[in-house]
Amino acid sequence: MTVYFIGAGPGDPELITVKGQRLIRSCPVILYAGSLVPEAVLAGNSAEKVVNTAELNLGEIIALLRQAHECGQDVARVHSGDPSLYGAIGEQIRELRALDIPFEIIPGVTATAACAALLESELTLPGIAQTVILTRYGTTSPMPAGEQLHDLARHRATMAIHLGVSHLPAIVGELLPHYGADCPIAVIHRASWPDQDWVLGTLADIEAKVAAKEFRRTALILVGRVLDPGAFAESALYDATHRHLYRPGND
Ligand SMILES: C[S@@+](CC[C@H](N)C(=O)[O-])C[C@H]1O[C@@H](n2cnc3c(N)ncnc32)[C@H](O)[C@@H]1O
Numbered sequence: 001m002t003v004y005f006i007g008a009g010p011g012d013p014e015l016i017t018v019k020g021q022r023l024i025r026s027c028p029v030i031l032y033a034g035s036l037v038p039e040a041v042l043a044g045n046s047a048e049k050v051v052n053t054a055e056l057n058l059g060e061i062i063a064l065l066r067q068a069h070e071c072g073q074d075v076a077r078v079h080s081g082d083p084s085l086y087g088a089i090g091e092q093i094r095e096l097r098a099l100d101i102p103f104e105i106i107p108g109v110t111a112t113a114a115c116a117a118l119l120e121s122e123l124t125l126p127g128i129a130q131t132v133i134l135t136r137y138g139t140t141s142p143m144p145a146g147e148q149l150h151d152l153a154r155h156r157a158t159m160a161i162h163l164g165v166s167h168l169p170a171i172v173g174e175l176l177p178h179y180g181a182d183c184p185i186a187v188i189h190r191a192s193w194p195d196q197d198w199v200l201g202t203l204a205d206i207e208a209k210v211a212a213k214e215f216r217r218t219a220l221i222l223v224g225r226v227l228d229p230g231a232f233a234e235s236a237l238y239d240a241t242h243r244h245l246y247r248p249g250n251d
Pocket of ligand 1: 010081163
């Protein structure tokens with residue numbers, strides 16, 4: 001018996017891994033984070049128990065995993081995007097280890113990747129940005145020391161901010177001094193869902209542009225010059241004069 005933590009991807013049921021889908025279709029027990037995982041991701045399952053854990057607490061979830069373990073039943077534990085990011089799997093893993101219940105993690109397509117795809121952007125462009133910071137806006141769970149948005153903004157890296165759309169004015173205020181008013185910023189709502197929508201603007205005008213929308217939850221903020229880079233250098237990787245292991249040259 002194994003508990004499989006499965007990344008469901010950002011919403012589109014075709015953006016789950018083949019392995020994740022196979023396990024969802026074969027496990028007799030499915031626990032899924034229903035606040036972000038659409039039921040369409042569970043299509044084709046033949047489980048005898050399917051539970052939406054959105055309204056359960058940790059103890060209740062562990063009790064269900066324990067019950068499945070006692071019955072020798074594999075569990076598909078389905079989280080949105082990639083489970084390693086804001087999925088609260090760390091605390092479940094700790095409990096499973098203490099109970100000696102085997103588990104495995106199946107990665108997924110994270111929201112940041114889906115949003116970059118939607119914007120047709122590369123998040124790491126030569127000479128513009130070579131670092132991506134994935135963070136969230138801290139309100140109920142405070143951010144650790146040194147990870148306030150203004151601390152991270154000093155790097156001027158491409159940044160993906162989760163769980164922040166309802167705090168956009170405060171976020172813009174912290175980013176502005178570091179990125180500049182003309183820096184591009186996008187707010188992407190439910191990327192890859194049928195009702196996906198997004199707004200692209202600058203730090204100067206994004207608040208007004210987003211105010212016209214109803215982006216309450218499940219929206220990601222992407223900021224950085226890679227979103228509208230203008231001229232940027234070509235990569236060394238595909239430079240015709242650059243020789244490397246796979247392209248040693250004919251001369
Ligand atoms: C609890 S976190 C889970 C992140 C998830 N594990 C991942 O890898 O994408 C939820 C936040 O991720 C972002 N998010 C998740 N799915 C999204 C989507 N399809 N479009 C835009 N943002 C999304 C939003 O900021 C949302 O509030």
